[in-house]
Amino acid sequence: MTGTTENPQEWASRGVDITKPSIARAYDVVLRGKDNFAVDRAFVSEITKVIPEIYDVASYNRRILGRGVRFLAEQGIRQFLDLGSGLPTVQNTHQVARSVAPDANVVYVDNDPIVLVHGRALLEENERTAVVTSDLRDTRAVLDDPDVNRLIDFTRPVAVMMVGILHHLHDDEDPQGIVKAYLDAVPSGSHLFVTHFCASSEEARDAEKQYLALLGTGRFRTPEEITAYFDGLELLEPGVVPLPLWRPDGPVPVEDDLSIGQRLMYGGIARKP
Numbered sequence: 001m002t003g004t005t006e007n008p009q010e011w012a013s014r015g016v017d018i019t020k021p022s023i024a025r026a027y028d029v030v031l032r033g034k035d036n037f038a039v040d041r042a043f044v045s046e047i048t049k050v051i052p053e054i055y056d057v058a059s060y061n062r063r064i065l066g067r068g069v070r071f072l073a074e075q076g077i078r079q080f081l082d083l084g085s086g087l088p089t090v091q092n093t094h095q096v097a098r099s100v101a102p103d104a105n106v107v108y109v110d111n112d113p114i115v116l117v118h119g120r121a122l123l124e125e126n127e128r129t130a131v132v133t134s135d136l137r138d139t140r141a142v143l144d145d146p147d148v149n150r151l152i153d154f155t156r157p158v159a160v161m162m163v164g165i166l167h168h169l170h171d172d173e174d175p176q177g178i179v180k181a182y183l184d185a186v187p188s189g190s191h192l193f194v195t196h197f198c199a200s201s202e203e204a205r206d207a208e209k210q211y212l213a214l215l216g217t218g219r220f221r222t223p224e225e226i227t228a229y230f231d232g233l234e235l236l237e238p239g240v241v242p243l244p245l246w247r248p249d250g251p252v253p254v255e256d257d258l259s260i261g262q263r264l265m266y267g268g269i270a271r272k273p
Ligand SMILES: C[S@@+](CC[C@H](N)C(=O)[O-])C[C@H]1O[C@@H](n2cnc3c(N)ncnc32)[C@H](O)[C@@H]1O
Pocket: 023, 024, 025, 027, 061, 062, 065, 083, 084, 085, 086, 087, 109, 110, 111, 112, 115, 134, 135, 136, 137, 162, 163, 164, 165, 168
């Protein structure tokens, strides 16, 4: 098996559905990766018609992931549970965390089999990192997983990361209850890190329809709905904001001047008291 998806039939014979776009592979397209098939590129091409900036949006999301993980490591967090982690790309969670704290432990959880194949090869760089194939909606299975428990000590603070994932869960799947189940399992001083598609424009609403129709999943939420994931926690400055405005590394436009793409996703970090 090569490191790319050049040979779709080989992947199909291994049980990967190459007839429908997958979230992980479509995200890989917008990150300009090589682990995707024609059906994933066709999906992104449809989204580009509604949100021409979608490639930039993926990069805003990766950049806040880097800033957020660095911030969490600087707060003293040494354990990261990265739920819906995606395919390996540049500056993955363990690399950013270890640039601040070489002793950081990271567990990546994703339900896409391709993430496991590529992730095992690229992410398991040492005994402090693991890749687990599990559905994050099955919170008990994730929290009881042997690799999760080998690397995460649930008596010490944990960063629960749900970056770019909760908008793939529908209301009847109780995303808020799922977030709560992970937060109930971690002690005071733990943090929640969320980024989320936001219903912030007409174009965002159109993109939501395309996600639902073509990918089978998509629920873009309002800033208030996204903020509600942090209920009961201490929301850290600057709160839940469009991604480029969250603790930026350099100058950014004021909120009113942000483009549709810059407002397409919101994110924030909060601390469990
Ligand atoms: C858009 S990617 C985000 C990747 C990474 N967190 C980031 O923000 O750069 C969402 C990932 O969540 C995974 N995913 C979707 N539903 C999931 C589920 N129910 N359980 C675990 N992973 C899931 C997808 O396979 C995909 O890799």
